[in-house]
Amino acid sequence: MIKTEDLRTDVSNALKYIKKHKDVIDAEVFASWNDLITIRLNYTSDIPCNGVYEPKSIQSYGLGILATFKKGNRIEVGFGSVTNDLTKEGVLDALMKAKRNKVYDPDFKTLPDPIDKPSLKNYHDNNVMKISGEDTVDLGWKALDGALKALNNKGHKKSIIIGGDVTILRERMAIKTTKGIDDFDETTSLTANITAMIENKNVKGTGWSMGTHLATFKPEAAGREAAESAMRTIGGKKIRSGKHNVIFGNQPLTDIASNVLIPSLDLSSVNASNTPFLGMLGQEIASRNLNIYDDGSIKGETGTKRITCEGVPTGRTDLVKNGTLIGFLADNYFARKFKSNLYNPIPRNGFRYSTNGRDYKNKAGISPTNVVIGGNKETTRDNLFKQADNGVYIGRIWYTYAINGLSMGDFTSTIIADSFSIKDGKISSPLKPNTIRINTNIKHILNNIIGITKKKRSTLVWGSGEVVIAPEIAVRNVQLDNIAGFLG
């Protein structure tokens, strides 16, 4: 494990070496150490299994240099990195790579300037930084125990599947640039995402727990929630194909946000003409009740960072306000490219994420942090059901994709768990999993919002890095189609 102080010293020394190179105009040195620990669960009551399947980790550390060089009247930009070597030789090696890899890119303007001060201090957990191998394995067994106890207590002992994972991410980074940025960050995050199934009842439930500190992290609660959710949906029924009023729970709203909505509200998508909101900045794109923003500085959320991987303090970027599109997520490159007299994006989302966190091997790109979805007139859950009146409550969806490309906004997904029919404003019978496909368009969802709950829950979906602080949202006339009748 590399100390943050050492990373700070190393980036500072590196910048000194780099400044001695006359051809370098500006440089940014980023060093990081990351460790991603995953405790994966696989329990099957009727098939021989391991319970906790594979405690595993991926670790990396190193340094990356983004530098600009003068060539005639033009500025060229190049990036190079080294692994496991923060010595002077390592720095020179990375700089040589940056020189070898330099290109003239007319859209690259300059490195980020310091803009303001970060608001967060010491928000990570030293206990997570020091956690032992045995204790990490134990967290996995706790999650499994939570689910299994809840199922066994209700007499469900066979045909059980419990899967998911407990994941721990530990990150340390430091950055120093010739533009005056000199900062560091340390983060810890813990997530438990558990799925429980009673297969012969054809029911599946989801539970999750997320946090930044070990003391408040409850994997067993996530397991219990998954089991209880599965048991609640026993006896599910199919519904007819057609247009229905739908309440999207926290998970489906997050799935839609992470796979369709947020990628469409990103300047790299604007750059590639691949968003349904192309040319719509300043226009009404949604119900006036809807607000969406990204904020990487919310204490206690797992998407939170003190600074971006470009050294810019994290903070709030408003995307949709009162239904009007007012901004896009940006990093330094795209913020400068799209800056105009009318629009001045602040690069609060420049990150270098890879599988195991903030990666010195990558140049910064745009990544969301904590995406907050809310309303101007938020309501209670009971009222939301009354507003929806008759329809479907969807608690978990799967494989949500912009089926005709992001620019069209069409998306599809299947309902796989935690879902119910709504009758006269109340939850009625459970919905049979895997029998309904959603076929709709993101613009339809945004413009047909019936109501939004005040209560929100931090939610993360498989394959996405950002947290969505998601309410439950009711939408009118969503197309749902019956599928897979042959499975009974």
Next chain:
Amino acid sequence: MQPHIEILDKLKAHVFKTLSAHYQSLDNCKYADLRLGISEFKSASSENGQSKDVTDDYDASFGIRVIAGEMSSWGFYGQSLGRNDFKNKEITNLIITAINTAYERAMANAKKKSAFKKKADSLTGVRLAKIKVCQDTVPADFEIDPRKIPLQKVLKTSINVSRQMKELDPSVLYAATGIKTGITRELFCSSEGANIDQSLPLTQGVVYVSAQKGESSPEVCYDYIGDLKGWEIIEGKNCYDQSFLDFALERTKETIELSGAEFLKTSKGEVVVVTDPHFNTLLVHEIVGHPTESDRILKMETAYAGRSWLYKSSDENQLGNRIASPLVNAFSDPTVMGYGYYKYDAEGTPARRIDVIKNGILKTFLNGRENAATLGHEPNGSMRATTSAMVPIVRMTNTAFGPGKKNPKSIIKEVKNGYYIVSHRIPSISESRENFRISAKKVYKIENGKLVKLYRGGGIMANSKDFLMSVDAVGNDFKMFPIPNCGKGQPMQIMRVGNGGPTIRGKARLAGC
């Protein structure tokens, strides 16, 4: 100096010796394996004829798997490697520390499993099916060595292609290309005595184009060429038999044409559809490849990529049953060229072809050693990891619908009223792969055997079994295409696989905008 793949020549014997010696020193350690890989690559990207990025670098990492404890359990550790780590002393220290960490995890897990067994009697120790333990060296096979291509040539090719794409028509809003070429070499050694040294080249070209006519939504195309070969791929020796430039210009022309086409409407019921080899590449990937992966079969992917409708339990499953029309065959074959090519998988199991569906009957599943032992099947070598630092998981290889006998032109000609579904785009599949919706780049209306109208924004949806059973014609125009970005696992691993097939005719519902 950056390390080259030849650096492993010196380390090979040492790495094997270190693993073997340290493994023997650990109590109750039942198995250990190590993968150590290094790739050298060059890449470049450009947009609208402007350079964006070039890289000439290497990437290296290693991963250790250990099985240990009274009630055998897994432990794993992986990490990145730098230039200075490729020295005997440094690599020895890293390997020993990594084995110790993986061993500690495995032992802790075994202890917990033993205690938990009282309340969960299906818990069991890890068992690996026996394989032939191999020692072998597999050199990279290419015509034009990726390492001998100057970085500037890679960049100039990318710039030239994206410029010509952008200049093709004013309706082109954005044109981007990316090229990557390189070689990966990976050592695999195990406590059983396996010692395999395998090198694979990879060259890939990616195009992205967006075109817009009038007020309509932009039409976007993302496509790629590639194979486990050298620079010859970019020059035209690929599954399209086209240079990267010609491939990119053809995709751009199609996108321009589509941007002015009418949007397809969703049909109320099933229609006759003829699906081309490129569309069937994604179809076979989603409805045959994934549901026959044994980790899904054994419910291990329930929380992530899903289960499989082909297997409910050992008593109730589709093995030996008809799941498709007798005309449908599907196989998985890592021994033929394609993105899923290799000679040994990530557990050192020799690669071999398997028939997955034969004359409509489900025959077997793709597996690794542990799943093969659980199912009582022969291991078929289908385990891979994206990098050496990641855990191997069950993956498709070159998994495809087999060829039929019919001329594809006559398959269309026989259709009085139907649709021709051309080139895959984006999939969405239900949890156990029992239902799919897959979009196509182009959909043509067929009337009296002729293509009469082009639509955009369309595709098909169907229940997987219904579609497979409805197949009434299979073409002789088999092709294998690359799929570079199949996501699976936790943490997510993005893997290249080969998929393909011939032209097929069946029934499905049209899915439009």
